[in-house]
Amino acid sequence: xxESKAAFPGNLRYTKEHEWVKVEGAVGTVGITDxxxxxxxDVVFVDLPEKGRALVAGEELGTIExxxxxxxxxxxxxxxxxxxxxxxxxxPEKVNGDPxxxxxxxxxxxxxxxxxxxxxxxxxxxxxVEEGGH
Amino acid sequence: xxxxxxxxxxxCDVPLWDGPNGEALGSGYLRDEIPGFPELSEREVxxxxxxxxxxxxxxxxxxxxxxxxxxKYNPKVNEKVARLEGFAEAHPLLxxxxxxxxxxxxxxxxxxxxxxxxxxxxxLQPAAGAQGEFTGIKMVRAYHExxxxxxxxxxxxxxxxxTNPASAHLCGYxxxxxxxxxxxxxxxxxxxxxxxxxxxVLMLTNPNTxxxxxxxxxxICRVLHQGGGLVYLDGANLNAFVGVARPxxxxxDVMHTNLHKTFSTPHGGGGPGSGPVGVKETLARFLPVPRVxxxxxxxxxSSDFQESIGKVHSFNGNFGMHARAAAYILANGAQGLRExxxxxxxxxxxxxxxxxxxxxxxxxxxxxHEVIFSDKHLEKHGVKTLDVAKRLxxxxxxxxxxxxxxxxxxxxxxxPTESEGIEDLDAFVDAMLRIAKEAEDDPEVVRSAxxxxxxxxLDEAAAARRPVLRWSPHTEKSxx
Numbered sequence: 001x002x003e004s005k006a007a008f009p010g011n012l013r014y015t016k017e018h019e020w021v022k023v024e025g026a027v028g029t030v031g032i033t034d035x036x037x038x039x040x041x042d043v044v045f046v047d048l049p050e051k052g053r054a055l056v057a058g059e060e061l062g063t064i065e066x067x068x069x070x071x072x073x074x075x076x077x078x079x080x081x082x083x084x085x086x087x088x089x090x091x092p093e094k095v096n097g098d099p100x101x102x103x104x105x106x107x108x109x110x111x112x113x114x115x116x117x118x119x120x121x122x123x124x125x126x127x128x129v130e131e132g133g134h
Numbered sequence: 135x136x137x138x139x140x141x142x143x144x145x146c147d148v149p150l151w152d153g154p155n156g157e158a159l160g161s162g163y164l165r166d167e168i169p170g171f172p173e174l175s176e177r178e179v180x181x182x183x184x185x186x187x188x189x190x191x192x193x194x195x196x197x198x199x200x201x202x203x204x205x206k207y208n209p210k211v212n213e214k215v216a217r218l219e220g221f222a223e224a225h226p227l228l229x230x231x232x233x234x235x236x237x238x239x240x241x242x243x244x245x246x247x248x249x250x251x252x253x254x255x256x257x258l259q260p261a262a263g264a265q266g267e268f269t270g271i272k273m274v275r276a277y278h279e280x281x282x283x284x285x286x287x288x289x290x291x292x293x294x295x296x297t298n299p300a301s302a303h304l305c306g307y308x309x310x311x312x313x314x315x316x317x318x319x320x321x322x323x324x325x326x327x328x329x330x331x332x333x334x335v336l337m338l339t340n341p342n343t344x345x346x347x348x349x350x351x352x353x354i355c356r357v358l359h360q361g362g363g364l365v366y367l368d369g370a371n372l373n374a375f376v377g378v379a380r381p382x383x384x385x386x387d388v389m390h391t392n393l394h395k396t397f398s399t400p401h402g403g404g405g406p407g408s409g410p411v412g413v414k415e416t417l418a419r420f421l422p423v424p425r426v427x428x429x430x431x432x433x434x435x436s437s438d439f440q441e442s443i444g445k446v447h448s449f450n451g452n453f454g455m456h457a458r459a460a461a462y463i464l465a466n467g468a469q470g471l472r473e474x475x476x477x478x479x480x481x482x483x484x485x486x487x488x489x490x491x492x493x494x495x496x497x498x499x500x501x502x503h504e505v506i507f508s509d510k511h512l513e514k515h516g517v518k519t520l521d522v523a524k525r526l527x528x529x530x531x532x533x534x535x536x537x538x539x540x541x542x543x544x545x546x547x548x549x550p551t552e553s554e555g556i557e558d559l560d561a562f563v564d565a566m567l568r569i570a571k572e573a574e575d576d577p578e579v580v581r582s583a584x585x586x587x588x589x590x591x592l593d594e595a596a597a598a599r600r601p602v603l604r605w606s607p608h609t610e611k612s613x614x
Contacts, residue, residue: 039543042595067594068537070296092599 004129006035009100013076013116014125020100021076023116028077031104032064032095035129040066043095048073048084048106055079055108057115062105064095077115079108135182136605139172145179170606189588191532193401197558201504201535201547202295202343203402204373204395211465212398212458221457226449230434237433240450241426243460244410247391250463250471251369252382253412257422259451263370266390266409267301267337270366272443273388273413273420274335275305277364280441285334285363291320293344293539295368298337307334314541318344318497320354329361335388339368340381343539343547344497345482345504347374355385364388364417372396373478373551374503377471388413397459408455422446477552478503481559485550488563492570496542503551509544517573517580519544524591525572525583529565 012020018036022029037043045065055061055075062073084106088094095103110116120128174182191198198205216222220235230237244256260266271288278284288302292311299309312328315321319342336358341347348354355365367381367389373396381389393408394401401407413421423442424435435450450456466474479502486495486505494510509519523533523546535547550559572580584590 042598044595044598065598067598069540093595 004035004126006033006038006129007100008034008122008126010122012100012122013119014122014128015074015076015119016125016128017072017074019074019076021116021119023110023113026110026113027082028079028108028110028116029104030076030106030108031099032073033125034099037096037099037103040064040071041068042066043092046085046088046092046095046105048088049081051081051084053081055081057112073105075108076119077108077110078112079110081106082109083107135172135174135179136170138174138178138182141173143173143175143178145174145176191527196530196532197550197554197562198532199534199548199550199554199562200532201345201506201549202370202538203535204370204392204503204549204551205401205532206373206395206398206551207553208398208400208458209462209465212461215461216454216457218457221454224453226453231432234432236453237426237435239457239460240453241428241433243456243463244426246460246463247410247412250376250380251372251389251391251412252380252384253386253389254382254415255418255421256410256412257425257446257451258408258410258456259422259445259447260390260409260411261447261452262394262405262407263295263368263390263392263409264297264301265446266392266411267297267366267368268304269411269422269443269446270388270390270413271301271305271307271335271337272446273411273417274364274366275307276420276441276443277417278334286332287334289325289328289333289336291338291342293318293342293541294337294339295343295370298339298368302337312336314342317499318342318346318541319348319499320350322350322353322357325354326357329357329363331362333358333361333363335364335366337366337368338386339371340384341371341374341502343371344499344506344542345371345374345501345547345549346497346499347502351384359385370395371503374475376475377468377473378475382412382414386414388417393455393459398462399455399458406452406455408452408459410451424450426450474552475503478550481550481552481554482548484556484559485548485563489566492567493546496545504547504549506539506542507546507548508542509546512570512573515573515577517577519546521580521583522546522566522569522573525569525580526565527584528586529568531562531565 012022014020018033020031020033043064043066048062055078057075057078059075060072061075064071064073085104193205193207224233224236240258247256248254260269275284286308288307288309289312290298290309291314293314302309312324313321340351358365364387365385367386369389369391372391376396390409390411393399394405399408419439419441420443422445423437423439427434427436482501482503482505486501489507493507496508519536523536526533537545538547539545569580
């Protein structure tokens with residue numbers, strides 16, 4: 001077990017697959033965590049779903065490509081895609097520089113609010129990461 | 135070349151055209167000049183490419199321990215064989231009567247590969263391992279379709295080569311990952327739980343990408359077969375047991391071999407590659423056409439196989455590689471091939487023994503032909519796998535494969551092959567040990583490597599984010 005230097009903001013919920021979601025009313029903003037971006041290394045391309053697509057929690061919604069590997073992004077919650085972060089097309093490096101801010105990936109209209117209860121708390125996610133978190 | 139161009143310079147003198155004035159082609163197909171085409175003398179072109187070749191690094195220059203790639207020495211006698219006039223000058227459209235020698239080499243190579251791998255029939259068409267996977271999974275699909283249901287899912291361990299899921303996807307299957315257990319092998323419990331009648335095939339690499347032999351391969355094949363599925367073997371790592379064990383005897387139904395790995399034909403930029411696919415009798419009727427078959431009057435090419443998946447390459451694949459691989463197999467013989475596997479395994483284990491402790495060994499299962507370390511012990515000095523790889527270039531080595539397999543964080547995947555002698559293995563180990571020491575004493579020299587190569591550390595992220603794929607005077611201007 002090693003202590004992680006990554007940031008774990010307290011106002012977010014997390015998945016074991018290293019996505020975060022910020023719930024504001026019926027809208028959830030989704031991104032990948034600081035730990036995930038530092039593990040991936042320099043992000044070079046993000047492939048996101050079309051606006052309007054219906055997502056089921058846990059399903060693959062897109063991919064993120066870094067200099068090391070291509071990884072899947074999973075939907076933390078069920079919902080409909082309201083908006084994707086278009087600026088990542090030309091500036092994928094925002095995912096590295098500001099994973100919880102300008103590097104957000106997409107916003108969804110949440111259809112199953114109770115699913116958020118099942119996601120990890122900041123403390124829960126931190127211990128998942130520190131235990132080796134794959 | 136573009137910068138050196140001088141208007142009017144010529145590399146060769148082309149006689150003036152004295153035929154009809156281009157009517158045969160149509161004037162739309164004629165052009166006076168190609169914009170920006172460089173004009174140079176032959177001497178300048180030769181010097182340009184010779185200079186570039188000297189900036190390169192090659193297997194003929196030093197060790198090339200690129201894991202999973204089997205960058206073994208390519209014996210020069212193979213080149214001599216491939217350059218025999220009857221092979222090198224043969225046109226693929228020659229009538230079979232005039233190409234009996236070529237057809238016999240192909241038929242012989244197919245039978246050698248059958249004997250070596252325990253399969254019943256081969257196609258030599260695929261031009262690489264990934265195309266072999268595609269060909270193999272197409273046949274799997276054809277097999278299931280012939281039984282009324284193509285099925286939906288391909289199972290792939292999480293340690294697999296990235297080409298496996300790509301091939302399955304291209305053949306219209308959904309990919310599901312099977313997690314590895316603590317040994318780094320297929321988790322048999324997960325596999326048994328997942329095996330149902332929607333699974334078409336399991337794609338397995340053995341030994342897997344950790345260099346570990348899957349000890350339950352027999353049971354794995356039984357689980358698949360009991361559920362009506364098939365087993366595909368990614369033969370990328372055949373070098374670990376060639377001449378010792380046969381995938382066909384383990385229960386594998388379809389597999390590819392890489393002639394440019396195990397069978398010593400040139401690799402990478404020096405290819406082209408060749409990835410023959412072998413099948414058991416149950417799948418043979420789906421093999422690509424044309425196939426080399428025996429007639430009373432010698433060898434023929436036949437496309438008379440109704441259920442074939444069709445062609446996957448023009449003509450007969452990369453024939454020059456077939457000639458080289460056949461020469462290699464004949465030169466080594468059964469005993470020689472066995473010694474290749476034994477020496478490859480011995481070399482990898484020698485490196486493992488000398489480096490473990492200094493470099494972190496994420497899985498301690500016995501290694502076959504390659505060994506996987508990680509950068510865990512270097513983390514405290516702020517030195518990463520990428521830095522070690524770059525620094526190795528300063529010591530005159532091609533770096534190993536890095537950041538693969540994905541299940542190891544900061545992986546360094548080292549495959550020395552049987553070609554390296556003890557002196558080169560020791561020199562490689564010494565360089566690795568020195569780099570570990572440098573990481574402790576002077577980490578910056580490692581982090582900023584390489585220092586002695588024609589170009590320094592490249593900005594890989596910028597290259598991937600904003601790639602410039604084609605040179606033109608315009609892009610040159612916009613960069614400056």
